[in-house]
Amino acid sequence: MMAYKRKAKTNTIMQAIAQSLSDEEISALAAFFGSLETAPRKNR
Amino acid sequence: MLAAPYVARAAQPRVVVIGGGAGGATAAKYIAQKTRGAIEVVLIEPSKTYHTCFFSNLYLGGFRSYASLNQTYAKLASAYGVRVVHDRAVAVDRDHRLVRLASGPNLPYDRLIVSPGIDFVEGSVPGLTLKAAAARAPHAWKAGPQLQRLKAQVLAMKQGGTFVMVPPPDASRCPTGPYERVSMIAHVFRRHNPSAKIVILDPKEKFSKQALFQTGWESYYAGMIQWLPPSITGGLLKVDIEQLQFTVDLDTFKADAASIIPAQRAGRIAQMAGLTDATGWCPIVPATMQSTIDDNVYVIGDAASAAAMPKSASAANSQAKVAARAVCHALLQSEMHPARFLNTCWSLIAPNDGVKVGATYRAGAQRIEPVHSFISQNDEPDALRKQTYEEAIAWYDSITADIFG
DSSP states (O other), rough: OOOTTSSOOOOOOHHHHHHSSOOHHHHHHHHHHOOOOSOEEEEE | SSSSSSHHHSSSEEEEEEEOOHHHHHHHHHHHHHHHTSEEEEEEEEEEEEEOOOHHHHHHSSSOOOOGGGEESSHHHHOOEEEESSSOEEEETTTTTEEEETTTTTEESSEEEEEOEEEEEETTTOOOOOHHHHHHHHHOOOTTHHHHHHHHHHHOOTOOOOOEOOOOOOBBTTTTTHHHHHHHHHHHHHHHTTOOOEEEEEEOOOTTHHHHHHHHHHSSTTEEEEEEOOHOOOOEEEEEEEEEEEEEETEEESSEEEEEEEOEEEHHHHHHOOOOOOOOTTEETTTEEEEOOOOOOOGGGGGGTTTTBBSSHHHHHHHHHHHHHHHHHHHOOOOOOOOOEEEEEEEEOOOOOOEEEEEEEESSSEEEEEEEEEETTTTTOOOOOOOOHHHHHHHHHHHHHHHOO
């Protein structure tokens, strides 16, 4: 997410999402996803 | 069993959601999923199958099957415990917090989410009733059977004939949709009817992604598509729907097939519930998607006046999550975060040539405000356009899973 925010990665949608988040919010997201024990279930 | 006993209602608050499209189904799912039974969620939707408007143009172009646009509500019920009621909401008594269903019963609610999509404005095209237009020049703006009729008419059009497209005025569902539809019909004609013409009689002077579409039309469908804004035609004055004759100020166009997309406003139940203003749409509080007219009601999706946010499935899905969180906060005092919205509109111009436009938004005091925006560029390499199209296909799978699965 930080790479998108700095535009080091190029997907424009991800850049727009990342730029609307503060560094603290990105850290919080990382902590949340890191806390998940199992991979998300496939929906289809 | 629709009218649950009052005691049960007091123990477990009930949220009623009107409309099972991209907005309503997302809101129902997210509230049920997050609260795990602490809130009873009832979704009212007449249809058992939802035909997505998004990607319906790709069916016209032959890139998707009709069946691939069908979604159902089975998982909302089985996986998340949403009570899906296949009925039509015919009235809302906001004073007593009741929704009346077509089959008779009154359904009480603690909070109501209204996501009815669009309704068409009778008389918006001169000399034309909505019913007559639907048969001869299908709008197909709610997908479903009209979409199949439109495709049949496109395929059956005589060699070298003229197709007339009348886009709607602003504000309307899917602002780029009419122009993607023209691209897809042009793609069909290029293969099956190469001397056909497409005339766009636009009530607008400009449209979303205009430069991208017009550049694409010149390179893929040179000489086939004529876009005529009111500054050129003087505006559409009269339609003879039987003869498919379109009279503008300075000319008359005889069509062999046509699609007329009328002017739009919030879905009928929002009007009947008194949630609309003079614009025909529903004013909302940006931070929560609450109606400015009634604190207990939230309006999301195309029916809402969301300022700079276009009327799209992507926007409705995003607004639904803000409303879901706000409803949970109101009923269970769960945590509230500042609203953030996202929209992306995808369009296919020709095979493997996809473009996108979108933005992130925040809740301003008065309106939803854009934060960061993005749009495809005219000079992009082919590989990037192909990648954008592939992103769009992946988006369809992920957003339908997010809404319905």
